[in-house]
Amino acid sequence: MKRYGEFAAVDGISFEVAPGESFGLLGPNGAGKSTTMRMVGAVSTRTAGDLAILGLDPDRFGPEIRSQLGVVPQSDNLDTELRVRENLLVYGRYFGLPRRFVAERADELLAFAQLEDKGKAKVDSLSGGMKRRLTIARALINDPRVLLLDEPTTGLDPQARHILWDRLFRLKEQGTTLLLTTHYMDEAEQLCDRLVVVDKGRIMAEGTPAELIRRYSTREVLEVRFGSDRNADVAEQLAGIGDRLEVLPDRILIYSANGEAELERITDAGLHPLTSLVRRSSLEDVFLRLTGRSLIE
Amino acid sequence: MSGLPRSTSAEDEFRDHSEASATATRRALAGGRNPRRWGAWYVAEHRFRVMRSYTGTVIVAGIGSPLLYLYALGVGLATIVDGSVGAEPVGGVSYLVFVAPALLASAAITVASEEFTYPIMLGYKWNPTFSGMHAAPLRPQQIADGVILSVTVRMFVNAVLFFALMLVFGAVPSPMGFLAVAAAVLTGLAFGAVLMAYTSTLEEDTGQLAMVMRFVVLPMTLFSGTFFPLTVFPIWLQWIGWISPLWHGTELARVFTYGYPEPIWLTIVHVAYLGTMLAVGWVWARRIAVRRLRK
Numbered sequence: 288m289k290r291y292g293e294f295a296a297v298d299g300i301s302f303e304v305a306p307g308e309s310f311g312l313l314g315p316n317g318a319g320k321s322t323t324m325r326m327v328g329a330v331s332t333r334t335a336g337d338l339a340i341l342g343l344d345p346d347r348f349g350p351e352i353r354s355q356l357g358v359v360p361q362s363d364n365l366d367t368e369l370r371v372r373e374n375l376l377v378y379g380r381y382f383g384l385p386r387r388f389v390a391e392r393a394d395e396l397l398a399f400a401q402l403e404d405k406g407k408a409k410v411d412s413l414s415g416g417m418k419r420r421l422t423i424a425r426a427l428i429n430d431p432r433v434l435l436l437d438e439p440t441t442g443l444d445p446q447a448r449h450i451l452w453d454r455l456f457r458l459k460e461q462g463t464t465l466l467l468t469t470h471y472m473d474e475a476e477q478l479c480d481r482l483v484v485v486d487k488g489r490i491m492a493e494g495t496p497a498e499l500i501r502r503y504s505t506r507e508v509l510e511v512r513f514g515s516d517r518n519a520d521v522a523e524q525l526a527g528i529g530d531r532l533e534v535l536p537d538r539i540l541i542y543s544a545n546g547e548a549e550l551e552r553i554t555d556a557g558l559h560p561l562t563s564l565v566r567r568s569s570l571e572d573v574f575l576r577l578t579g580r581s582l583i584e
Numbered sequence: 585m586s587g588l589p590r591s592t593s594a595e596d597e598f599r600d601h602s603e604a605s606a607t608a609t610r611r612a613l614a615g616g617r618n619p620r621r622w623g624a625w626y627v628a629e630h631r632f633r634v635m636r637s638y639t640g641t642v643i644v645a646g647i648g649s650p651l652l653y654l655y656a657l658g659v660g661l662a663t664i665v666d667g668s669v670g671a672e673p674v675g676g677v678s679y680l681v682f683v684a685p686a687l688l689a690s691a692a693i694t695v696a697s698e699e700f701t702y703p704i705m706l707g708y709k710w711n712p713t714f715s716g717m718h719a720a721p722l723r724p725q726q727i728a729d730g731v732i733l734s735v736t737v738r739m740f741v742n743a744v745l746f747f748a749l750m751l752v753f754g755a756v757p758s759p760m761g762f763l764a765v766a767a768a769v770l771t772g773l774a775f776g777a778v779l780m781a782y783t784s785t786l787e788e789d790t791g792q793l794a795m796v797m798r799f800v801v802l803p804m805t806l807f808s809g810t811f812f813p814l815t816v817f818p819i820w821l822q823w824i825g826w827i828s829p830l831w832h833g834t835e836l837a838r839v840f841t842y843g844y845p846e847p848i849w850l851t852i853v854h855v856a857y858l859g860t861m862l863a864v865g866w867v868w869a870r871r872i873a874v875r876r877l878r879k
Binding site: 331351360383 | 605606608611612615616617618620621622626629630633634637706711712713715716717718719720723877878879
């Protein structure tokens with residue numbers, strides 16, 4: 288529980304993460320994900336409630352807890368006054384690690400982050416994706432038990448995201464516990480074993496991505512567009528088609544086990560959508576179902 | 585005998601789990617040991633590495649500017665002063681001897697106003713390295729301590745270089761003169777700690793720091809008995825000197841470099857005033873660090 292004055296940014300979020308698990312907090316901006324991450328990262332005091340990280344109280348054992356964590360903050364805070372490799376060297380020292388150990392580890396991590404030939408480069412000369420990878424490498428300098436990632440791929444182009452996912456997936460395979468926040472469905476589906484859907488500082492649902500989709504959505508979704516001004520009118524005539532309808536400003540979503548069949552029923556009824564698309568249900572649909580809003584607004 | 589009944593797998597799992605978490609807890613407790621003890625030093629290491637990128641500036645400022653000042657004021661201006669007022673115009677010493685310790689102290693103030701302003705804004709906001717340190721095991725108080733520690737080292741190096749040049753210029757008659765280095769560092773830190781605390785409170789720099797330079801540092805340099813004795817002013821202007829750390833530091837440095845005659849209680853007041861300012865600024869800066877980083 289975390290309050291800023293009257294506003295409860297995090298209002299009773301409760302979850303447990305098992306070692307080696309990859310756990311996600313999924314929610315829109317302002318849902319309380321980052322605040323939760325700051326509390327788990329033992330840098331923000333909670334207003335009320337219990338929190339134990341590695342069995343310790345973060346208010347009393349902040350440095351001890353943080354010595355076992357790797358933190359990738361939402362906005363890069365790499366030191367732009369230092370070169371790429373130096374960023375790792377300096378950061379390793381904050382953990383009290385011996386210089387030589389840090390130097391070796393820095394080289395390993397530069398390789399892991401695919402930045403071997405950038406060691407002497409200035410941080411500002413790196414692309415967004417490279418900076419993120421360097422931030423992740425930096426977070427791994429102390430060989431953390433748990434890696435906290437706050438929106439790791441926000442603002443990156445698709446290719447850079449895939450490279451990053453690949454790196455994170457490798458860490459997961461090596462047994463690093465990942466705790467990440469995201470507002471991207473595909474990211475949650477790719478990386479999380481289990482996740483909670485968070486909105487307005489509360490947990491809306493919890494489970495594996497597949498479970499959540501099964502519980503809150505149908506197997507397939509039919510998306511039809513009749514033009515922005517007609518969608519709402521047409522929606523009335525579509526009553527009874529599919530298990531459930533969701534009318535968005537630009538399109539209508541029809542939830543059903545069989546999207547093609549529903550599309551046939553629509554055309555049989557004499558309605559001709561401008562475009563139609565049948566796809567698998569995603570976490571986006573789960574979120575829409577749970578909150579009545581889409582994730583990225 | 586089939587032996588004792590096997591414990592259920594749930595119990596096994598619980599035991600494994602609690603053993604694993606006990607190990608994790610132990611690892612954490614061990615991992616916190618070095619950062620708790622040496623954290624401030626690690627922060628200073630970071631600052632030194634950053635300073636290395638402007639070593640040139642530090643050296644040039646450390647040697648070049650005392651050279652310029654000592655020559656321009658201690659030799660150039662001194663010719664006029666000494667020439668028109670006599671060979672020993674101020675308190676029985678040459679103008680060079682009079683002005684040199686003041687320049688030494690104000691050089692320390694210059695270092696303070698470089699290191700405790702923009703680098704602090706940078707660390708909290710523009711390139712939030714302080715948050716990065718805090719996400720690692722370092723505590724906010726250690727971050728404040730580390731910054732002060734690193735600046736102390738830089739200030740000391742600067743003051744030693746400056747003092748060496750004063751010796752070359754023949755501006756230090758007293759054998760106790762080397763203590764002026766300590767006086768200068770104390771002056772710079774006293775002002776610097778308060779300046780750091782103030783800068784730490786700024787969420788945004790909308791010109792406040794430039795104002796500090798213009799309306800605090802500059803007047804302080806001019807009205808602290810630096811270029812002429814404070815007693816030249818009418819009494820209603822002398823308070824500027826009394827509250828100025830630079831005046832206290834300059835007078836203290838003068839006591840050491842040429843045995844400036846003042847009652848011993850006043851010397852003690854100088855040290856106490858600077859010491860108090862340093863302590864207050866330091867505690868304040870630490871508190872703000874906690875408030876800003878642990879929100």
